[in-house]
Amino acid sequence: MLNVLAMIGRGTLNTLGAIGAMFIFTLQSLLACLRPPFFVGLTALQFVRIGYFSLPVVGLTAFFTGAVLALQIYIGGSRFNAESIVPTIVVLGITRELAPVIGGLMVAGRVAAAIAAEVGTMRVTEQIDALKTLSTNPFNYLVVPRLIASVIALPLLVLIGDIIGIMGGYTVSTQSLGFNATTYIKKTWDFMETQDVTSGLWKAAVFGFIIALQGCYFGYSSRGGAQGVGAATTNAVVSASILILAANYIMTSFLFKT
Amino acid sequence: MSTPKLALEGLCKSFGDKVVLDGVDLSIAPGESLVVIGGSGSGKSVMLKCILGLMIADQGKVLIDGQDVTRLGGRAREKLMRRFGMLFQGGALFDSLPVWENVAFGLIRSRKMKRAYAREVAVETLAKVGLGADVASLSPSELSGGMQKRVSLARSIATKPEIMFFDEPTTGLDPIMADVINELIISSVKDLGATALSITHDMASARKIADRVAMLYKGRIVWCGPVEDIDKSGNPLVEQFIHGRADGPIKMELKRA
Numbered sequence: 001m002l003n004v005l006a007m008i009g010r011g012t013l014n015t016l017g018a019i020g021a022m023f024i025f026t027l028q029s030l031l032a033c034l035r036p037p038f039f040v041g042l043t044a045l046q047f048v049r050i051g052y053f054s055l056p057v058v059g060l061t062a063f064f065t066g067a068v069l070a071l072q073i074y075i076g077g078s079r080f081n082a083e084s085i086v087p088t089i090v091v092l093g094i095t096r097e098l099a100p101v102i103g104g105l106m107v108a109g110r111v112a113a114a115i116a117a118e119v120g121t122m123r124v125t126e127q128i129d130a131l132k133t134l135s136t137n138p139f140n141y142l143v144v145p146r147l148i149a150s151v152i153a154l155p156l157l158v159l160i161g162d163i164i165g166i167m168g169g170y171t172v173s174t175q176s177l178g179f180n181a182t183t184y185i186k187k188t189w190d191f192m193e194t195q196d197v198t199s200g201l202w203k204a205a206v207f208g209f210i211i212a213l214q215g216c217y218f219g220y221s222s223r224g225g226a227q228g229v230g231a232a233t234t235n236a237v238v239s240a241s242i243l244i245l246a247a248n249y250i251m252t253s254f255l256f257k258t
Numbered sequence: 259m260s261t262p263k264l265a266l267e268g269l270c271k272s273f274g275d276k277v278v279l280d281g282v283d284l285s286i287a288p289g290e291s292l293v294v295i296g297g298s299g300s301g302k303s304v305m306l307k308c309i310l311g312l313m314i315a316d317q318g319k320v321l322i323d324g325q326d327v328t329r330l331g332g333r334a335r336e337k338l339m340r341r342f343g344m345l346f347q348g349g350a351l352f353d354s355l356p357v358w359e360n361v362a363f364g365l366i367r368s369r370k371m372k373r374a375y376a377r378e379v380a381v382e383t384l385a386k387v388g389l390g391a392d393v394a395s396l397s398p399s400e401l402s403g404g405m406q407k408r409v410s411l412a413r414s415i416a417t418k419p420e421i422m423f424f425d426e427p428t429t430g431l432d433p434i435m436a437d438v439i440n441e442l443i444i445s446s447v448k449d450l451g452a453t454a455l456s457i458t459h460d461m462a463s464a465r466k467i468a469d470r471v472a473m474l475y476k477g478r479i480v481w482c483g484p485v486e487d488i489d490k491s492g493n494p495l496v497e498q499f500i501h502g503r504a505d506g507p508i509k510m511e512l513k514r515a
Binding site: 122125126127129130131132133134135136137 | 307
């Protein structure tokens with residue numbers, strides 16, 4: 001009986017400790033964002049890596065998501081003679097929810113893993129210690145460029161995802177579901193509001209922050225060689241994904257109610 | 259007696275229940291080369307990390323030129339680091355940067371040198387460690403172990419530090435390359451007029467590069483003296499270590515058969 005209690009106790013303390021460590025890391029990163037030096041070149045490089053190279057993933061994801069959404073809404077809508085609702089639901093679904101969240105999850109899988117692997121390998125080969133001995137704050141050099149690049153890149157990616165997603169719905173609707181092209185586009189615009197798109201972009205910025213932070217945190221604190229880096233990579237992706245979904249709910253329920 | 263360049267007073271560090279440093283006292287005079295020897299797990303790397311500030315000691319003091327720097331952090335620590343040069347055990351070269359940018363890293367970062375000029379200084383420094391200018395544009399992963407160590411050495415001397423630290427400089431190298439590194443360490447330190455602290459368990463290297471030797475055992479310095487006296491130390495721990503005997507007062511943790 002005591003063993004079970006000890007296990008629960010240990011588990012709770014470990015979890016709280018992990019949350020605390022991540023919180024401290026987040027604070028240190030935010031402070032480093034405000035203090036010079038600022039590595040503009042490194043930030044630009046990370047922007048290309050995170051943003052530009054994620055375009056194919058986000059584009060394909062958005063296209064297929066938009067296409068399948070159009071199909072499903074058509075099927076559902078036809079049960080009560082509301083097939084014409086497809087363009088509206090596609091645009092609302094994509095811009096408010098699916099492009100940021102599914103796009104965010106795909107980019108998390110790609111980018112959080114890559115960041116954790118790179119930073120983790122630097123940690124276990126003592127490169128981060130070497131940075132410190134060369135008078136360079138690892139937070140300024142490694143974490144801040146990735147954070148800033150990610151926060152700027154994700155909204156841009158999601159914006160492109162919005163367009164491609166709507167195009168996916170449009171393609172399926174006009175090619176297979178018998179919608180008239182002009183009518184479809186008009187119906188897309190009719191009920192769309194600016195807030196639909198901007199709320200998705202705010203979500204994207206927050207998701208970008210989460211992705212880069214998780215990648216950096218797990219990479220920075222990895223220990224123990226190849227296995228440690230492998231574990232860090234997995235944990236970064238899982239953690240980023242769960243936090244994205246949680247943040248998505250919190251943001252939607254508190255911020256974007258109108 | 260002048261102020262020691264680097265002094266440790268009663269340094270203690272534990273990880274949970276495990277006591278790694280148990281009151282380490284050391285002092286190194288300016289321009290002197292001290293080698294700390296000891297078995298694996300005796301706390302040598304932890305001691306080095308506490309001096310550099312990569313870890314904070316639980317108790318005790320680290321004094322540089324008489325000034326207490328044990329708990330220095332942030333900007334003050336960054337300023338202090340500029341006086342140090344460190345050669346890591348695995349080299350710790352930045353694999354995303356070419357060799358010259360690795361060597362010039364400290365120059366660009368803390369001396370605020372212009373990149374083009376820093377590149378020239380880097381190539382000169384590479385020449386000092388016996389590497390040609392053609393190596394400068396390679397990536398660290400394209401180099402052999404010996405070359406990586408030499409580039410790492412070039413990186414640590416490029417900023418002309420006052421105190422040099424060497425973490426197992428010859429580990430993993432063949433005997434000839436190990437001696438090349440020993441020679442380079444001696445000449446670089448002499449060139450810079452720097453104070454040097456090395457940790458190693460390579461006795462040949464220790465004998466060559468040291469002015470004085472200290473032995474770390476179970477978190478304490480058990481012997482310290484000039485390198486010439488190491489064979490007549492009279493200390494059974496030192497005797498067992500330098501002659502490499504499995505039997506003796508130092509019992510490595512082996513599971514009983």
